[in-house]
Amino acid sequence: MKSLDQLLRSNIKELKPYSSARDEYNGEAAVFLDANENPFNSPYNRYPDPHQRELKARIAEIKCLPAENIFLGNGSDEAIDITIRAFCEPGIDNIVSISPTYGMYQVAADINNIEVRKVLLTADFQLDTRAIFDAADENTKIIFLCSPNNPTGNCFRKEDIGEIINTFQGIVIIDEAYIDFAPEKSWLPELKNNPNLIIFQTFSKAWGMAGIRLGMAFAEKSIINVFSKIKYPYNVNNLTQKKALELLNKSQNMQKWVEELLSEKQNLIAQLKKMPFVQTIYPSDANFILIKTDAPKKIYNFLVENKIIIRDRSNVALCEGCLRITVGTPEENRKLIETMKRAPVSGG
Numbered sequence: 001m002k003s004l005d006q007l008l009r010s011n012i013k014e015l016k017p018y019s020s021a022r023d024e025y026n027g028e029a030a031v032f033l034d035a036n037e038n039p040f041n042s043p044y045n046r047y048p049d050p051h052q053r054e055l056k057a058r059i060a061e062i063k064c065l066p067a068e069n070i071f072l073g074n075g076s077d078e079a080i081d082i083t084i085r086a087f088c089e090p091g092i093d094n095i096v097s098i099s100p101t102y103g104m105y106q107v108a109a110d111i112n113n114i115e116v117r118k119v120l121l122t123a124d125f126q127l128d129t130r131a132i133f134d135a136a137d138e139n140t141k142i143i144f145l146c147s148p149n150n151p152t153g154n155c156f157r158k159e160d161i162g163e164i165i166n167t168f169q170g171i172v173i174i175d176e177a178y179i180d181f182a183p184e185k186s187w188l189p190e191l192k193n194n195p196n197l198i199i200f201q202t203f204s205k206a207w208g209m210a211g212i213r214l215g216m217a218f219a220e221k222s223i224i225n226v227f228s229k230i231k232y233p234y235n236v237n238n239l240t241q242k243k244a245l246e247l248l249n250k251s252q253n254m255q256k257w258v259e260e261l262l263s264e265k266q267n268l269i270a271q272l273k274k275m276p277f278v279q280t281i282y283p284s285d286a287n288f289i290l291i292k293t294d295a296p297k298k299i300y301n302f303l304v305e306n307k308i309i310i311r312d313r314s315n316v317a318l319c320e321g322c323l324r325i326t327v328g329t330p331e332e333n334r335k336l337i338e339t340m341k342r343a344p345v346s347g348g
């Protein structure tokens with residue numbers, strides 16, 4: 001495995017981060033006259049904590065790892081972008097990703113002028129580790145994995161992910177946005193044995209906080225320090241930090257939602273199985289279901305006409321004829337099924 005020094009871009013290694021007023025003094029004080037803030041309109045007048053100390057301390061408890069291994073960003077999307085900017089030299093370096101997978105890896109790479117080498121999953125949506133290693137060369141800085149994967153919904157085999165982490169010389173990302181729904185365990189405990197591993201998680205899915213924009217990256221301290229240097233000083237605003245702390249103290253909600261959504265998912269699967277035009281219901285370890293149908297566009301359009309929106313994935317690699325359905329409330333799922341039953345497709 002290459003060292004962080006060998007993997008980082010040289011301008012990032014040399015980067016001197018912006019030093020904010022709150023970096024230079026972060027203790028308690030009676031009078032703050034250091035940041036050119038307006039003294040009125042409390043509490044909105046003050047800049048947020050650039051290091052999100054209180055929030056990280058709470059997340060550290062929940063995730064059972066030190067706060068120094070946590071990066072917080074404006075959604076996982078910020079972590080994706082920062083990872084690429086930290087390691088990949090535009091026009092020279094490349095990343096290896098899988099296909100199909102989450103679209104933001106490609107977009108973030110395109111914005112940064114980084115080539116993406118996409119490796120098709122196998123027919124059962126598992127990793128083709130041989131092809132992944134073949135796609136990588138000396139300029140491959142990062143391999144992006146997503147497990148459970150979006151849009152396929154499945155977790156990758158542990159041995160395959162392990163092989164990639166153990167063999168690849170660069171950085172391995174595992175995006176665990178859906179891990180709270182999965183029967184598989186998170187890779188978080190493996191961080192301490194694998195300095196090249198970065199794990200993304202998010203508050204947007206199981207925690208129900210997509211609207212406040214809060215994503216996490218977990219990695220070795222030296223990587224987190226680099227990310228903190230690159231990010232905007234105040235990347236997680238005060239309202240988000242406060243609200244997240246409040247909602248994190250209601251983690252029993254999250255457990256309850258996950259249980260309910262998993263049971264609703266089973267109901268949905270049972271109903272979908274009865275529909276003649278549904279050819280395949282792929283195994284799902286997430287809060288959504290990928291189905292293959294005879295007439296994806298017809299079904300999609302019919303649902304839209306009835307004000308029910310699902311995701312048409314039929315143009316995505318290996319997903320011909322596929323639709324992705326997010327599990328909703330029991331009422332929403334009932335409406336979906338009722339409407340799908342009326343869809344003007346014969347099928348069979």
Ligand SMILES: *Cc1c(COP(=O)(O)O)cnc(C)c1O
Pocket residue numbers: 074075076077078102146150175177201202203204205210214215
């Ligand atoms: C939804 C999703 C995310 C979440 O992104 P945020 O920016 O944190 O909302 C990350 N990765 C994958 C694969 C997702 O599907």
